[in-house]
Amino acid sequence: MDQLRAIRYFCKVVETGSFTKAAKAFNVPPSSLSRRVADLEKSLGATLLKRSTRIVKLTEVGQIYYKDVQQILNQLEQSNETVRSYQTTPMGSLRISSMVGFGEKIVLPLLDEFSALFPEIVLDISLSDELSTLGRDDVDIAIRGGYAPNERVIAIRLMDNGFIPVASASYIEKHGTPNNAMALKNHNGLYFKAPSGPTPWLCNINGQWHDVSGPAIAISNNGSWLAKKACAGEGILMSTRWALASYLESGELLELHFDHPLAITQNADMAVYLLYQKQRYLVPKVKAAVDFLVERIKVSGNRGAM
Amino acid sequence: MDQLRAIRYFCKVVETGSFTKAAKAFNVPPSSLSRRVADLEKSLGATLLKRSTRIVKLTEVGQIYYKDVQQILNQLEQSNETVRSYQTTPMGSLRISSMVGFGEKIVLPLLDEFSALFPEIVLDISLSDELSTLGRDDVDIAIRGGYAPNERVIAIRLMDNGFIPVASASYIEKHGTPNNAMALKNHNGLYFKAPSGPTPWLCNINGQWHDVSGPAIAISNNGSWLAKKACAGEGILMSTRWALASYLESGELLELHFDHPLAITQNADMAVYLLYQKQRYLVPKVKAAVDFLVERIKVSGNRGAM
DNA sequence: ATCACTATTGTTTTAAAGACAATAATAGAT
DNA sequence: ATCTATTATTGTCTTTAAAACAATAGTGAT
DSSP states (O other): OHHHHHHHHHHHHHTTTOHHHHHHHHHHOOHHHHHHHHHHHHHSSSEEEEEOOOOOOOOHHHHHHHHHHHHHHHHHHHHHHHHHHHTSOOOOOEEEOOHHIIIIIIIIIHHHHHHHTTTOOOOOOOOOOOOOOOOSSSSSSSESSSSOOOOOOEEEEEEEEEEEEEHHHHHHHHHHOOGGGGGGGGGGGGEEEEEEOOOOOOETTEEEEEEEOOOOOESOOOOHHHHHHTTTSSSSEEEEEHHHHHHHHHHEEEEOOOOEEEEEOOOOOOEEEEEEEEGGGSHHHHHHHHHHHHHHHHHHHHHTTO | OOOOHHHHHHHHHHHHOOHHHHHHHTSSSSHHHHHHHHHHHHHHHHHHHHEEEEEEEEOOHHHHHHHHHHHHHHHHHHHHHHTTTTTTTTEEEEEEEEOOOHHHIIIHHHHHHHHOOOEEEEEEEEEEESSOOTTTOOOSEEEEEEEOOOEEEEEEEEEEEEEEEEEEEEHHHHHHOOSGGGGGGSEEEEEEEETTTEEEEEEETEEEEOOOOOEEEEESSHHHHHHHHHHHTTTTEEEEHHHHHHHHHHHHHEEOOSSSSSSSSSSSSSSEEEEEEEGGGSSSHHHHHHHHOOOOOOOHHHHHHH
C-alpha cells in the first residue's frame, strides 16, 4: 500500500468534507479515494472517518491522526523543497507574516527592492498582529514583537520595540508639560491596542510598577490613526520609535522625557524579532529574504532609532 | 511513485551502507532498491548517494535529506502506533531511559511490580547519565536531573535531587566535625562525577557563592562505590538523599548540617524529572508507565526524602 | 591483472492502483 | 411519507508501477 498517498487522500477528504470533492482535486474517481482510505483504516485497525452519504466527519481517533499526519506531510514537503532547491537561485513563492504597523512602515517599503533583486521570488505577505505558529504552518518568515520562540526557530533581533510617550506642541501648550510620570494620570491618552488588549502607561519607580494611564480619548490597533490624533493635539500617545519616526523628524510630535522611564509592559527587552525555522535557511529563497531583511532593517533601525 | 517506500529504502541503504544489505532487510532484490532510490533522486532533482561498487555514502544534500526524513519516518510510525493502540490494553515494547544511580535505586526495583500489572508490556530499560534527545529518538520515557525541556515534552517533577553532605562516624571521630562550611576545605572529599564533570562543594553565604571543596580522595560516577568509601571513613561525600537513604537509616552515614546550605551547582531547583512526549501519552503503554512511575516514585520520594 | 562483490540494467511477472459502470444509502425537498 | 438528487461504496476491467530474476558492468582489494 502506498501509505503516503492514502494519507494525502485522507487529508483532502477531511479538508473538503467529501470523497467526491477530494477526488476532483486529485483527478481520480471517488472510488479510488474510498478504497485507499479504507486500506489505511484497515492497516491502522481503526475507523478514521464517520461516513454517511451526505456527510463525512472525523472520528475521535481520526482527529488525532489527522493533526499528526497533516504536520508530517508539511515537514516532508519542506524537506523535499530543501533538496530540490539546494544550491539553486532563489525562486518560488515566499510567505512573510508581519505585525501590521511594522509591516506597513518598515517591511513593505523594502520589498520592491527585494523583488527587483530576486525577480523569481513571488512574495506573499500577510500583515496581522495575531501570532502565527511558525513551524506548524505555511509561513516562511515571521516578524513579531518580543516573545521567545522555541529551539527549532531562529530569532534575530531586528530593532528596539520600546514605547515612548509623545505629544504635539499644541497639546503641550494647552495642557502643560507633565513634569513627572505620575502627572500623566491627569493627561488625555491615546491608547494603542495590542492583540492582548489596550496598552497601559506603566512606570517603574524605585523597583515598583505604577499604572500612570490617564483618561482615554481613543483606543485603536491602528497606529497611524492614533498618531494623527496626537498631531491634532488630542492627547498623549505611547508608541514605538519606528512608528513615530517621521512625526518626530518633522517636529509634529515631541518626545516627552521623564526621570523614570515609561513602558507598556513590565517585560524588559521589548524588541522586534525576525523568526524562521532553522532548517529552512537552507532554502535559497528563505536565506535570501532573511539576509536581506536583517541587513536592511538593522541598518535603518540603528540609524533611526537607537 | 510510492515516495514513502522509496524513502524507507533510501534510509536503510544509508544505515547499512549497501544496497544489497538493505535489500535483504526488506526481502526484495537489490535492483528494486536501486530503482526506487533512483526514482526518488529524480523526483528531487538531486543526487542523494554517491555510489561506487564498493561503497555507498551520502552526498552533502543527501545528509540533510536523510536527517529530515529519518525524523519524519519516526513521527509517522509514532502516529500510526497512537492510532493502532488507541483504547486498547497497554502492550508492546516500552523504552525507558534513566540516570544510572536513580535507575538502580528507585526505578528498577519498581519495575517487577509494573511488569506484573502489565504483563503484555515488554520493558526495554537503558541506564545512562548522558541525556538522550527525547523526541528525535526512540525513548518513550526519560528520567533526568534538573534541566528544562522544550514545549512538546512534558516534565513531571518526581523528587528532590538536592545533594547533602554525609560522613561516617569513624571519619568524624578521626577528623572532627567541621563546624562551618568553610572548614570543609580541610576535609577529605569523595566526589561524584556528573557527565559535565566532577561536582564541587559549593556554599552560598550571604548571596556569595564559595567553593569549599576539600582535597579529593576519589572521584567517580559510581555513587555506591563512593558511598562504600564514605562508610569506610575515607572522606566526606555529597550525594542525593535518595541515593544515601539506606545508609542514613542504618546509621552508617551521618548527615552533616551547616548554617549555610551546601550544593553542587548554583542552580536552585535540583530535581529529578520524568519526561515524555505529550502526544505519546495517548499510547496506553506510555500512559500506564507514566502514571505508575509518577505515583510510586512521588509517594516513596515524599516518604523517604522530603 | 585478477577476483569477488556490488550496483545497475533488461526483461518478465506480479501486484496494486485507476477507471468506469452500477448499486445502495441518506439528507433534504415535495 | 415519498421522492429525488447526491454521495459513498462495490464489482469488474484496464492500466500502471513495483517486484523478480537473470545478466552486465564497474571497482576496490588481493
